[in-house]
Amino acid sequence: MGFITINGKKVEFTDEKNVLTIIRKAGIDIPTLCYHSELSTFGACRLCTVEDDRGKLFASCSEEPRDGMVIYTNTDRLRKYRKLIVELLLAAHCRDCTTCVKSGECVLQNLAHRMNVYKVRFENHKEVMPVDYSSPSIIRDPNKCILCGNCVRVCSELQGIGVLGFANRGTDAVVTPGFDKKLSETDCVSCGQCRVFCPTGVLTIRTNMDEVWAALADKDTRVVAQIAPSVRVA
Numbered sequence: 727m728g729f730i731t732i733n734g735k736k737v738e739f740t741d742e743k744n745v746l747t748i749i750r751k752a753g754i755d756i757p758t759l760c761y762h763s764e765l766s767t768f769g770a771c772r773l774c775t776v777e778d779d780r781g782k783l784f785a786s787c788s789e790e791p792r793d794g795m796v797i798y799t800n801t802d803r804l805r806k807y808r809k810l811i812v813e814l815l816l817a818a819h820c821r822d823c824t825t826c827v828k829s830g831e832c833v834l835q836n837l838a839h840r841m842n843v844y845k846v847r848f849e850n851h852k853e854v855m856p857v858d859y860s861s862p863s864i865i866r867d868p869n870k871c872i873l874c875g876n877c878v879r880v881c882s883e884l885q886g887i888g889v890l891g892f893a894n895r896g897t898d899a900v901v902t903p904g905f906d907k908k909l910s911e912t913d914c915v916s917c918g919q920c921r922v923f924c925p926t927g928v929l930t931i932r933t934n935m936d937e938v939w940a941a942l943a944d945k946d947t948r949v950v951a952q953i954a955p956s957v958r959v960a
């Protein structure tokens with residue numbers, strides 16, 4: 727047990743495993759993308775970064791609380807860095823928000839609105855990757871991935887399957903089934919947990935309309951005609 731001072735207010739902690747949990751327990755809102763209490767801590771997005779009384783910055787999700795700590799969660803510096811993180815994530819992210827099924831529920835989109843990020847100053851040099859329509863239940867669009875690793879951890883840690891993992895490095899880093907397989911070629915059991923933990927629209931549940939998109943992508947006129955007779959394939 728001990729106390730930490732958050733934004734000038736003393737907060738008691740007992741067995742909380744990280745500073746982020748104490749911040750939230752105190753009712754203070756702090757953005758996160760890669761933290762989930764049911765999964766191991768990854769510390770990738772850095773949105774939960776806080777500042778201590780010596781000006782040191784650290785990710786609150788990955789820091790154990792110490793008695794006497796003094797931290798700030800919403801300084802000018804932190805707001806500036808968080809906004810930059812969101813802008814950089816958006817820069818490497820497919821921004822077809824208007825047609826994305828996750829629009830309105832996307833954590834990244836909501837953060838961008840909240841932080842007034844309406845313009846991205848950086849160019850996206852990432853290659854457009856094919857969308858995986860192979861699974862009967864889940865669609866995977868790697869172009870919307872922000873590398874938070876939530877799907878990787880839920881699939882291996884909670885579900886014990888481990889279909890998804892990281893591949894490549896730097897700007898080529900991607901989350902994918904091993905050996906670039908399609909979801910239908912893996913041990914995926916279509917539990918949908920990856921979809922639940924994904925903060926953006928990478929993993930979504932397949933609907934009838936998605937059959938049409940998949941068939942359009944394959945130029946499969948027969949399937950399109952069956953499901954949506956009014957749609958004409960160019």
Ligand code: FES
Pocket residue numbers: 757758759760761768769770771772773774775785786787788
């Ligand atoms: Fe802490 Fe992502 S939530 S680094």
